[in-house]
Amino acid sequence: MEKSSFFNSREGDRRYKAEDWASYFSSFISNGVMPLPSSGLQVVSGENMTIQLREGKAWINGYFYNNTDYHNLTVDFADGVLNRIDRVVIRWDLTARNILSAIKKGTPSANPVAPTLQRDADVYEIAVADVLVNKGATAITQGNITDQRLNGELCGVSAGIIQQIDTTEFNAQLQAWFAEYMDLSKKEFDNLVAYFNSLRLQSDVEYKAFVEYLNAYKTQSKAEFDTWFETIKAILDENAAGNLLNLITALQDRVKLIENVLFNDITANPFLIAFDNLDGVITSGVWNEALQRIEC
Secondary structure (H helix, E strand, O other): OOOOOOOOOOOOOOOOOHHHHHHHHHOOOOOEEOOOOOOOOOEEEOOOOEEEEOOEEEEEOOEEEEEOOOEEEEOOOOOOOOEEEEEEEEEEEOOOOEEEEEEEOOOOEOOOOOOOOOEOOOEEEEEEEEEEEOOOOOOOOHHHEEEOOOOOOOOOEOOOOOOOEOOHHHHHHHHHHHHHHHHHHHHHHHHHHHHHHHHHHHHHHHHHHHHHHHHHHHHHHHHHHHHHHHHHHHHHHOOHHHHHHHHHHHHHHHHHHHHHHHHHOOOOOOOOOOOOOOOOOOOOOEEEOOOOEEEO
16 A cells, blocks of 8 residues: 655545654664763662663654653562563553553573563563662662663664664674673782782791791700800809909909009119019010019
């Protein structure tokens, strides 16, 4: 059947329905989120199990969707044993005659996957984000949210006239780069942790070696002291006190003799110092044996 539009009506002969306009717009506006602003319809974390859909616009099958403010969506309670992945969609519903956001709840599993999108004559969904709901979780963090707006198979960006921008390859490259970056960051972090652990182990080894050195030095020093003390004890046992007393007495006699010559008998012979013997005396004159004196 041939159809054309849009012409002015004459007595009601030209009547157009919403689907006529939708068909018209869909011919040059493809499905997806509008590219501006770049944050359009982005999903961000809120408080506890709440997430937020940011302002933005989208086109689905020629129908227009506009979210004018932050829109709160509540994620269902987490499973106590298994993780699951929920999917945030913009849903075109021909029967309900509206386009609204919704959360499609995933199935808890050891290897969870996001729910499939419904795309038929009555309902058409585009996915803007996937949300990982960890087992036992009481809050959703931004790290649990995977942005799917650039995924051409799930959503994509509507460029407007004639052709939609295919962002599938760009999104794949972006995700690959991000995965590589995360892997590299984890390796660097693991290496850093290993390095600090090695430093700790090295410090422990060096500290243990230092303690062992101190203990060995203490043992060696005690042994040397004990040996020396045993030698001193042997000397003291041979009447060392008496020997020391005799030596002190002899030195005192010599000092008294010098003092007597210098201070008491200096007028008689100022250059005469008489000793019983010359042991320990350094001479620089001539020794007179008969007079028992040094003559200079």
